[in-house]
Amino acid sequence: MVKWNIVSVSGGKDSTATVLLAQALEAENLALVFADTGHEHPLVYDYLVYLSDAVGLPIQTVKADFSFQIERKRRKLESGDLPGWTDAARDRALAVLKPTGNPFLDLCMWKGRFPSAKARFCTDFLKRDPIIEQVFLPALDAGDVVWSWQGVRRDESPARRYAPEFEEVGGGLFNYRPIARWSAESVFEAHRVMGIEPNPLYKMGMSRVGCMPCVNCNKDELQNIALRMPEEVERVMEWERLVSDAARRASATFFPVVTDPMISSDADVSYERHGIGRMVEWSKTSRGGRQFDLLAASADPAACSSSYGLCDAG
Numbered sequence: 001m002v003k004w005n006i007v008s009v010s011g012g013k014d015s016t017a018t019v020l021l022a023q024a025l026e027a028e029n030l031a032l033v034f035a036d037t038g039h040e041h042p043l044v045y046d047y048l049v050y051l052s053d054a055v056g057l058p059i060q061t062v063k064a065d066f067s068f069q070i071e072r073k074r075r076k077l078e079s080g081d082l083p084g085w086t087d088a089a090r091d092r093a094l095a096v097l098k099p100t101g102n103p104f105l106d107l108c109m110w111k112g113r114f115p116s117a118k119a120r121f122c123t124d125f126l127k128r129d130p131i132i133e134q135v136f137l138p139a140l141d142a143g144d145v146v147w148s149w150q151g152v153r154r155d156e157s158p159a160r161r162y163a164p165e166f167e168e169v170g171g172g173l174f175n176y177r178p179i180a181r182w183s184a185e186s187v188f189e190a191h192r193v194m195g196i197e198p199n200p201l202y203k204m205g206m207s208r209v210g211c212m213p214c215v216n217c218n219k220d221e222l223q224n225i226a227l228r229m230p231e232e233v234e235r236v237m238e239w240e241r242l243v244s245d246a247a248r249r250a251s252a253t254f255f256p257v258v259t260d261p262m263i264s265s266d267a268d269v270s271y272e273r274h275g276i277g278r279m280v281e282w283s284k285t286s287r288g289g290r291q292f293d294l295l296a297a298s299a300d301p302a303a304c305s306s307s308y309g310l311c312d313a314g
């Protein structure tokens with residue numbers, strides 16, 4: 001029986017500090033795994049290459065694959081086995097509904113919608129499940145023990161406040177959160193002491209690292225992303241067009257359609273179909289500024305705060 005110490009890395013500061021601590025503690029059979037959502041900023045991939053070189057450990061990348069689910073949905077559409085679909089909607093969906101190999105996009109095409117702060121299925125489908133299925137289960141099936149090291153800090157969010165430092169999941173799997181009591185300052189200090197640069201996205205004003213943008217992004221973050229990385233907004237707008245075509249109602253926006261009269265009085269078809277574009281326009285205005293942060297107001301306060309630490313909570 002082998003005991004594996006496996007750190008889930010995201011490219012963010014907390015999982016990096018967890019790697020540094022695991023090395024300092026000389027954890028045996030230490031392995032690093034990254035779940036690639038396909039919706040990461042390019043600097044995340046660059047940073048993971050840097051981190052791997054800097055710590056002298058390979059980082060295994062896992063990806064979710066939804067080609068089976070998409071093919072099954074195609075077959076149902078072709079056979080008329082999906083109630084509520086008109087012939088026109090079915091033809092429109094069949095024209096775009098093909099696996100692209102991008103996990104985030106394929107998940108949304110399959111579901112016919114984007115995840116949201118209130119329906120945050122992305123973390124489970126794109127991060128938790130691939131790591132469990134592709135990394136943990138093979139080791140557990142071989143009779144090994146897995147300690148899953150997670151970069152969770154209790155002061156990140158209310159939902160993480162009581163995250164246990166250690167817990168047995170069962171079947172030989174244990175969750176270990178060694179930086180649960182650390183502050184953000186301690187995390188950056190660990191980088192400094194060990195001579196490791198934090199992800200450069202932090203220096204670009206990003207408060208979280210990972211999906212670009214995250215469905216839990218707030219108004220200021222969205223404004224910053226639109227200013228510095230307009231290509232990411234363009235990409236998501238294109239995804240909104242594709243996912244809308246794959247959806248029964250031909251409408252799927254990255255952020256939920258909102259009803260705030262301050263920004264919906266001029267709602268039109270493009271608003272429905274290009275939600276992120278309209279939200280970016282709004283993020284640049286003073287409307288709903290401090291008094292009414294629409295994205296934050298619509299967000300579940302527990303969002304992006306999975307106790308698995310798979311998404312950077314910012």
Ligand code: SF4
Nearest residue numbers: 122123211214215311
């Ligand atoms: S970072 Fe945000 S968008 Fe990406 S998987 Fe996590 S919750 Fe979902």
